[in-house]
Amino acid sequence: MIFPKRKNIKDQERQNLVIVGSRNPIKISCTESGFHQMFESAFLVEGLNVSSDIEAQPVGDKKTLTGAMNRAKNSKAIFPEADYWVGIEGGVEEFNDEMNAFAWVVILDRDxxxxxxxxSAFFLPDPIAKLVRSGMELGEADDKFFQKENSKEGEGAVGILTNGVLDRKNYYQQAVVLALIPFVNDNIYH
Structure with missing residues (x-):
């Protein structure tokens, strides 16, 4: 069976509204780029300041996924007129006495x-992991260690540690595209 590369799922004359459960410009930008990669439709992507209903720095896969789901659901509750709601949550996790970083993306639609x-996940250097273990958010730890300001709305840990080869937008954008798989393959995802 051949699947379409891109699918127009809504009327092309109408802009589809996508609400991102964050005002972080990186999360808004990666969502916009991911939707445009996957669909031919026109999209208007806006960010909302909503709670993840979990701690500021989630630890563990399950907690981070819960935060992303809560951001998407809380966005839908606040702005139910949209077509899609997106939650993106970055987390950390201990693995064999090391700490890795990753994010979850959850997308809901009106149906x-x-x-x-x-x-993907990447391992944090020990000095940053220690700061996170002491109670700092990863972005805060990056700023302190690398003497930056508000890096979580810029290159993020992944951009800093890869010397800009992979910035936070592109890192998240791939997961946005992957989270859209059920929407472009609705004949096999129910």
């Missing part, structure tokens, strides 16, 4: 369909 994807 009740859910798409989920996780980014």
């Amino acid at each position: 009740g369909k859910v798409g989920k994807a996780r980014t």
